[in-house]
Amino acid sequence: MASAFVDFEAVALSYDGQDNAIEGIDLSIAEGEFVAFVGPSGCGKSTFMKLCTGLHAPTTGRVRVDGEPVNGPLKITGMAFQNANLLPWRTVLDNVLLPLEIVEPYRRQFRRRREEFAGWARALLNTVGLADYADKYPWQLSGGMQQRASICRALIHRPRLLMLDEPFGALDAFTREELWCVLRDLWQAQRFTVVLVTHDLREAAFLADTVYVMSARPGRVIEKREIALPRPRSIESTYEKTFIDLVHALRSRIGDVRES
Numbered sequence: 001m002a003s004a005f006v007d008f009e010a011v012a013l014s015y016d017g018q019d020n021a022i023e024g025i026d027l028s029i030a031e032g033e034f035v036a037f038v039g040p041s042g043c044g045k046s047t048f049m050k051l052c053t054g055l056h057a058p059t060t061g062r063v064r065v066d067g068e069p070v071n072g073p074l075k076i077t078g079m080a081f082q083n084a085n086l087l088p089w090r091t092v093l094d095n096v097l098l099p100l101e102i103v104e105p106y107r108r109q110f111r112r113r114r115e116e117f118a119g120w121a122r123a124l125l126n127t128v129g130l131a132d133y134a135d136k137y138p139w140q141l142s143g144g145m146q147q148r149a150s151i152c153r154a155l156i157h158r159p160r161l162l163m164l165d166e167p168f169g170a171l172d173a174f175t176r177e178e179l180w181c182v183l184r185d186l187w188q189a190q191r192f193t194v195v196l197v198t199h200d201l202r203e204a205a206f207l208a209d210t211v212y213v214m215s216a217r218p219g220r221v222i223e224k225r226e227i228a229l230p231r232p233r234s235i236e237s238t239y240e241k242t243f244i245d246l247v248h249a250l251r252s253r254i255g256d257v258r259e260s
Ligand SMILES: Nc1ncnc2c1ncn2[C@@H]1O[C@H](COP(=O)(O)OP(=O)(O)OP(=O)(O)O)[C@@H](O)[C@H]1O
Pocket: 015, 016, 021, 040, 041, 042, 043, 044, 045, 046, 047, 048, 217
């Protein structure tokens, strides 16, 4: 197996100094791998993300990214959440450029290279079908378009690690499937490492190389499932038996956890 890019060794985190929110987390994610975390509500999926990106330190155990211990917020990550959180007073283009105004080394080069950076942003917007919306404001876009822009913003500083916390959770089923394909194509082209947290098992199985199923609190990884389906995957393939069986298997695993 390729060497670990994200490496968790016997990690536990307690927010209150008494009970663990997650514990016994031992896992490795390879560079360029697409992993998804599923599990019942409150099992610690978001906590796992915070540990990965250095927003929290583990209470016990060790977290390493790219071979280095994580001691504080990581610059090599990009993030997107359920809510697109675009700034309403900025155009779509200026929203996408925001991380370059904040994250070094881009921050200090921003004024000098603005036109070049705007070119990067326009190219990204083009790949997600928003070329004609760069100069619009977020409130002039549909929810799905806003989420596309939010993914562009998460990727503009070319992060090696993309963290997605239920990014499509608020979208209708058709828009969600469209955005799965957008993300699939971006990942296929750029091969950043992805950690996706989702409640949607079809989404996890469609996008990921590996799905981790977590138990109810304290969250532990109770199953690691490699998704061996060939790529590129099509939405049509999600209606085939192999895919449906896979989703059923994940579903029943989570059912077991919720009952126990
Ligand atoms: N900042 C915090 N302080 C105290 N407890 C917290 C904090 N953040 C999360 N928790 C608790 O830790 C546990 C795991 O929370 P987390 O948000 O990681 O779960 P989750 O699996 O992402 O949940 P959901 O699926 O509902 O979004 C929960 O019991 C939650 O109440």
